Amino acid sequence: MSGRGLRWRQNVSSLVMHLDLLLKLPPDEVLFDFLAQCGLTLHAVDDASDGNVYEKLRIAIAIELAPEPIRDAVVASLRDVALLADAEGLVALRTVSKRAPGRVNPLHLADAPAQCALWMYLRHRDLFDAALRLRGLRAEFRAPLSLEPVRAPLAAPDDLVVNSVRLCEATLLDETTGGEIAVRAPACDPSVSVLDLLSAWMPIENPMQQDRFRVVAATLGIELYPEPGQPSGRSVTLTLKRRGGGNLEAFDARTRSRLEAWLNHWRLQPSPHSGPFPTSL
Numbered sequence: 001m002s003g004r005g006l007r008w009r010q011n012v013s014s015l016v017m018h019l020d021l022l023l024k025l026p027p028d029e030v031l032f033d034f035l036a037q038c039g040l041t042l043h044a045v046d047d048a049s050d051g052n053v054y055e056k057l058r059i060a061i062a063i064e065l066a067p068e069p070i071r072d073a074v075v076a077s078l079r080d081v082a083l084l085a086d087a088e089g090l091v092a093l094r095t096v097s098k099r100a101p102g103r104v105n106p107l108h109l110a111d112a113p114a115q116c117a118l119w120m121y122l123r124h125r126d127l128f129d130a131a132l133r134l135r136g137l138r139a140e141f142r143a144p145l146s147l148e149p150v151r152a153p154l155a156a157p158d159d160l161v162v163n164s165v166r167l168c169e170a171t172l173l174d175e176t177t178g179g180e181i182a183v184r185a186p187a188c189d190p191s192v193s194v195l196d197l198l199s200a201w202m203p204i205e206n207p208m209q210q211d212r213f214r215v216v217a218a219t220l221g222i223e224l225y226p227e228p229g230q231p232s233g234r235s236v237t238l239t240l241k242r243r244g245g246g247n248l249e250a251f252d253a254r255t256r257s258r259l260e261a262w263l264n265h266w267r268l269q270p271s272p273h274s275g276p277f278p279t280s281l
Contacts, residue, residue, distance in 0.1 A: 019060060021082045024114035027055040034122050038073040040066050067173060067180045083137050084117040092131035093120050100127060145242050147215040149267050153193050157265040163223040163233060170194045171217035216242040240268065
């Protein structure tokens with residue numbers, strides 16, 4: 001089976017796992033706001049005479065057909081919401097609401113756990129996270145990355161091991177249509193940015209000049225100087241996605257710590273590491 005076919009099956013399986021949650025959620029303003037936050041813009045249809053069955057099916061199909069970064073974001077967020085979409089989760093949400101007077105009236109949290117969990121996840125994320133901690137649970141951390149800095153060439157960080165940094169590929173999302181365009185830079189010319197190429201190829205209708213386009217994924221090539229006693233330096237390929245993910249977790253802890261420091265230097269993500277760079281990768 002091809003890698004693409006395997007990814008398709010994995011994505012379908014992941015969505016099916018949380019389809020029961022999706023079926024419990026009415027296709028109302030809260031659900032559409034939630035999807036929009038994940039990057040999927042849908043609008044309600046007027047006819048609800050079928051008991052919303054058609055609407056829910058339409059939404060499920062739209063999620064599955066969405067570009068990979070958006071689909072991953074929806075499924076991952078549904079996974080988080082599902083952690084509190086039961087009776088115990090509703091009790092936890094009511095408890096933390098009582099502890100934060102003036103924020104949410106616990107009486108307004110009706111006996112609809114899935115709906116309340118989604119609403120709190122969307123409108124009061126800090127209270128949602130507090131309810132997770134109360135139950136001894138923890139959602140996977142996927143803070144959205146701001147990949148907009150890759151529009152300009154990335155300067156090498158203040159780290160003596162870095163020889164050069166180049167943007168190898170960038171994926172742009174049309175937030176109106178959901179379409180994507182991926183552009184690669186030639187391997188033979190590390191000084192050329194893929195966004196420079198895009199400007200050269202499309203000088204008049206350059207999507208980067210339109211506000212509805214955003215960078216949702218990027219691949220960086222980082223060349224390192226040789227270590228003592230080594231004839232050549234090694235290369236690091238770093239893949240980033242706006243909604244979290246990429247290959248950062250594939251590196252060992254020391255390398256990952258250093259990469260996170262570099263990402264913080266480039267303002268591509270907030271980093272908890274504020275100390276000096278590690279001495280070696």
